[in-house]
Amino acid sequence: MPTETLERPSAEYISDAEWLASRRTTTFPAQAILSAEPPIRLIGSPMGGFILTVGDASPPWIKPAVRGLSALLELPSDWDSYGGVRIKPEIVIAALNLLFETMQYDSPAPSIVPTSRGGIQLEWHRNGVDLEVEFVSPSRVRGVFEDRQNGDTWDRDLFYDLGPLTKAIAELSHNR
Amino acid sequence: MTDVSRPLPDFADPPVIEVALSVQFEAIKGLRTPQLGLLWSEFREPFRRVEEHPPLDAVVERFGVKHVAIRPSIQLRMLEALPAPRCWFLNEAGSELIQVQADRFIHNWRKTAADQQYPRYHRLRQSFEQELGRLRGFLQREGLGDLVANQCEVTYVNHILAGKGWREFGELGQVLTVCDARYSDKFLGAPEDVRTALRYIIRNGQGEPTGRLHIVVEPAFRLSDGQPMLVMSLTARNRPEGEGVGGVLKALDIGREWVVRGFASITTPAMHGIWGRKDANRDS
Amino acid sequence: MAGPSFEDDATIPDEADLWRRIHPSWVIPDQNIGSLRVSSAAFDDSPDGSPLSMLLADIVRETGRSESDVLVGFQDYSLAALKAADARTNGQKVSPTPTKGEPAHVSVAGPKTKSTKRGMARASRWVVQPNHV
Numbered sequence: 001m002p003t004e005t006l007e008r009p010s011a012e013y014i015s016d017a018e019w020l021a022s023r024r025t026t027t028f029p030a031q032a033i034l035s036a037e038p039p040i041r042l043i044g045s046p047m048g049g050f051i052l053t054v055g056d057a058s059p060p061w062i063k064p065a066v067r068g069l070s071a072l073l074e075l076p077s078d079w080d081s082y083g084g085v086r087i088k089p090e091i092v093i094a095a096l097n098l099l100f101e102t103m104q105y106d107s108p109a110p111s112i113v114p115t116s117r118g119g120i121q122l123e124w125h126r127n128g129v130d131l132e133v134e135f136v137s138p139s140r141v142r143g144v145f146e147d148r149q150n151g152d153t154w155d156r157d158l159f160y161d162l163g164p165l166t167k168a169i170a171e172l173s174h175n176r
Numbered sequence: 177m178t179d180v181s182r183p184l185p186d187f188a189d190p191p192v193i194e195v196a197l198s199v200q201f202e203a204i205k206g207l208r209t210p211q212l213g214l215l216w217s218e219f220r221e222p223f224r225r226v227e228e229h230p231p232l233d234a235v236v237e238r239f240g241v242k243h244v245a246i247r248p249s250i251q252l253r254m255l256e257a258l259p260a261p262r263c264w265f266l267n268e269a270g271s272e273l274i275q276v277q278a279d280r281f282i283h284n285w286r287k288t289a290a291d292q293q294y295p296r297y298h299r300l301r302q303s304f305e306q307e308l309g310r311l312r313g314f315l316q317r318e319g320l321g322d323l324v325a326n327q328c329e330v331t332y333v334n335h336i337l338a339g340k341g342w343r344e345f346g347e348l349g350q351v352l353t354v355c356d357a358r359y360s361d362k363f364l365g366a367p368e369d370v371r372t373a374l375r376y377i378i379r380n381g382q383g384e385p386t387g388r389l390h391i392v393v394e395p396a397f398r399l400s401d402g403q404p405m406l407v408m409s410l411t412a413r414n415r416p417e418g419e420g421v422g423g424v425l426k427a428l429d430i431g432r433e434w435v436v437r438g439f440a441s442i443t444t445p446a447m448h449g450i451w452g453r454k455d456a457n458r459d460s
Numbered sequence: 461m462a463g464p465s466f467e468d469d470a471t472i473p474d475e476a477d478l479w480r481r482i483h484p485s486w487v488i489p490d491q492n493i494g495s496l497r498v499s500s501a502a503f504d505d506s507p508d509g510s511p512l513s514m515l516l517a518d519i520v521r522e523t524g525r526s527e528s529d530v531l532v533g534f535q536d537y538s539l540a541a542l543k544a545a546d547a548r549t550n551g552q553k554v555s556p557t558p559t560k561g562e563p564a565h566v567s568v569a570g571p572k573t574k575s576t577k578r579g580m581a582r583a584s585r586w587v588v589q590p591n592h593v
Contacts, residue, residue, distance in 0.1 A: 072485070080483045081534060082513055083506045090203065101241045111488040113499045121501045126491035132500065134574065139202055139236075139326040144574050148492065155574060159326065160415050161385065163240025 061109035065099055068112035075114055084116040094138035095120050098158075102166045107173045129172040133158060133165065147171070184433060185440035188452030191334040191408075192294050194286040197304045198329040199416075199424050200234060203279040206320045208260040212276060214318070216265055218310045219274055223265035231262045231277045236327055237413050239377075239385045274307055281311055281323075297432050301425065308421060325424050330431035331411040332439065338404040341447050345369035345395045345404055351447055352393065369395040374442075378414050378434055387414020387427075389434045391442060410435045466511060466569035468553035474545035477517035478554065478566060479527075479587060484536045487590045498540045498584050500577035511569035516556065517541065517587075519564035527587050539588035546583035550576045 072087040079086070099110070099122070110122040115134065122133040128149040134142050143158040145168045158165050207215075216226055262277040271292065275282040283304040285295060308323075315321060336342075342350040346366030349356045355370060371394055378387040390411045398405055412431030416423035440448065486502040489495075505511050520530060531537050544554045552570035559565050570576070 075485070080486075081481060081537075083508055083510075084483075085507050101238070111499070113488060113501045114485050115501045116504055117507050121499065123488055123499060125488070125493075128492060130492065130578075132574070132578070134501075137202055137324070139324065142574065144578065160237070161239045166240050 059103065059105045059107070061099070061103060061107055064109040065112065066096065068109075069096055069120070072112065072114050072120060079114070080116055082116060084114070085118040087114050087120060088118045088137075090138050091118070091120050091135045094141070095122060095135055098122075098133070098141070098162070098165075102162055102169055104170060104173055107169050124169070124172050127172045127174070129168065131165075131168050131172060143168075183455050184436050185448075186454045187448070188454055190294060190451055191336050192287075192332050193335050194284060194331070194333040195294070195297070195300060196282055196284045196329070196331040197300060197428055198280060198282040198331070199308065199323070199325050199428075200236075200280050200327040200329070202324040202326065203234075204315065204320050204323075205278070206318070207276075207278045207315070211318060211320070212260065212263045215276060215311070215314050216263065218314050219265045219307065222267045223272075223274055224268060225264075225266040225270075227264040227266065228261040229264060229275075231259050232280055234279055234327075235413065237388045237415070272303075276311070281308060283307060301428065301432075304428070305421065305425060308424070312421070325416045327413055328416055328424050328427035328431060329411060329413045330428055330435050331409060332435050334406075334408040334410075334439070336406040336408060336447075337398070338406075340450050341444075343404075345406075348372070348393070348406075349444075351406060351443060353442055353444055371395065376434075376438065378412065378430065386417075387412060387431070389438050391438060408439075410438055412438075466553050466555035466557075466567050468548070469556055472516065472544050472554050472556070472566070474543065474548065476544045476554075477541045477587075478514040478544055478547060478568065479517050479520065479530065480512075480514050480540050480542065480584070481531065481534055482538045482540050482590070484538075484590065487538060496590055498581050500574065500581040502540070503577045503580040503584075504572050511555075511567040512552070512572070514542070514566050514568055515562070515564040516566050517564075519558075523563060531588060536591070538586065538590040540584040541587045542580055542584045546580060550579040550583075552576070552580075 069092045073089060073092060075084070075087055077086055078084060095112075108124060108126065110124050110133075113121040113123060115121055115136075117136065119137070120135045122135075124131045128147060130144075130146045130148070132144045136142070139159050141158045142156070143165055144153075144155045145164065146153045154164055156164065216223075260278050262275055262280070264273050264275050266273040269288055271286060271288045273284050273286075275284065283300060285300055287294070312323060315323070336351060338344070342348070344366065345368065346357070348367075348370045352372065354374065355372060357366065372392070374391045376389040376391075377385045378389060380386050390413070391408070393406055393408045396405050396407050397403065412434040414427050414431055417426035417430065440453075480498075480502060482498055482502055486499045487496050488499045490497045503512060506513065515530060527539055531539060547554055547568050550570075552568045555567045555569055557565050557567045
């Protein structure tokens with residue numbers, strides 16, 4: 001965040017160009033020598049967009065989630081016959097990033113539903129739990145949770161605090 | 177948690193060399209290179225120089241995220257077109273600049289001469305507010321929408337030269353309260369150097385987390401004479417405190433308070449004396 | 461938001477069926493009830509701000525059409541029904557807004573909170589089942 005170097009005359013004041021961070025030793029092993037292969041690789045495609053490769057060790061929910069989200073990008077204008085607008089790609093990305101941050105390995109894949117306004121809704125209805133997460137924009141995310149067994153409910157913003165969502169996903173991931 | 181009844185720590189000669197006030201917002205798709213060029217005309221007086229730089233990644237302070245490596249190591253993003261640049265609009269001295277990209281607006285002050293005084297937060301805040309207003313006016317006139325802010329950031333960078341209060345990197349405990357080198361036995365001596373990175377959660381009056389204070393201290397050397405120095409950066413990043421520009425400014429005020437109180441809290445009283453601490457009601 | 465105001469038409473009885481065409485992406489599995497149902501996303505206003513569009517089943521039938529006729533030209537769509545009472549219970553006004561091409565058109569107008577949309581989704585039932593999994 002602070003600005004990069006510029007050429008400036010120095011007196012007692014030290015400009016950015018005049019100090020050198022200490023790099024005398026390497027303290028941590030490079031990632032390359034670690035033995036675990038990451039289960040998911042992501043690279044930018046030269047044609048634009050991205051390529052996500054998913055290995056055998058990746059969570060089972062990844063493929064259906066990515067497939068479902070990618071399909072939404074194909075929906076044309078007026079896709080719902082009520083004037084529905086095209087789904088915004090930045091919302092697809094936000095939804096996938098949110099899943100990466102909150103899902104467990106064995107969590108069930110969500111139903112992935114487009115909204116007429118170009119947003120996305122992720123839904124789970126199982127194990128007595130109803131959970132819906134709606135993306136109106138990448139940073140306007142709202143979730144609704146209801147536990148039919150114990151009556152717990154919440155309806156809240158989910159852009160900054162993912163704790164309730166992580167907990168809810170954990171609850172619906174396991175049979176009770 | 178802050179105690180707003182206590183005055184903020186105040187230093188006559190703080191080691192600050194750069195301050196940045198920043199607001200991050202939902203990306204404005206239409207704010208691309210041509211529009212940034214038009215925008216420069218809004219700021220050309222006094223920011224007469226312009227530079228282009230790669231855009232900064234968006235950063236959000238989130239809570240409740242589990243830290244298990246299911247996610248890919250690369251942040252997912254769509255590459256539909258070349259990303260628009262981050263433009264710098266600089267004044268002639270290079271001491272103040274505005275940085276603009278599709279999802280960020282930043283005002284920097286930096287020390288460009290030895291005798292230059294830190295202009296103080298309130299003046300920088302006033303400039304930021306005026307400039308942000310001009311950006312919003314531009315966006316409205318060009319039909320590009322309004323800002324939907326999601327993060328506010330205050331950064332202070334300090335250069336702490338050796339020779340006053342400390343001499344070697346192993347004496348970091350003379351500068352930082354959290355680096356008191358106490359060992360279980362006599363096996364290890366003074367370290368060759370120390371890097372420190374700390375994070376603190378910023379909470380509101382209801383105890384809810386709203387952001388983080390990041391403190392990074394790195395060893396460095398002055399090239400001309402090899403004199404050791406410490407580069408200490410404090411960044412408070414938090415969510416807007418309400419809608420609109422008012423919510424952004426309030427968040428910046430909170431961030432600044434955390435930076436200033438955090439700086440005083442993490443540095444030693446001996447260094448406070450060197451920097452000329454002035455506030456009367458400081459904790460002993 | 462300024463625009464036409466929609467008044468509830470009391471001549472539409474509470475037990476009247478309102479139909480909504482359901483895009484295939486709005487059909488979701490609900491293991492809690494053991495079947496497919498309609499997502500709450502299906503019960504929102506249009507992006508241009510016009511209220512939720514539905515069809516008054518009675519008028520559809522009066523014009524000699526059936527449930528299937530309503531879906532002609534809408535491949536893979538299904539049809540869901542909601543009682544007018546369920547819309548009203550969720551804070552909506554049911555207002556006839558016939559068009560040249562559709563005499564049965566009604567507008568279901570009112571704030572579409574998440575709670576409202578979920579309430580209407582839960583109250584809905586299939587008239588023409590989805591033909592996909």
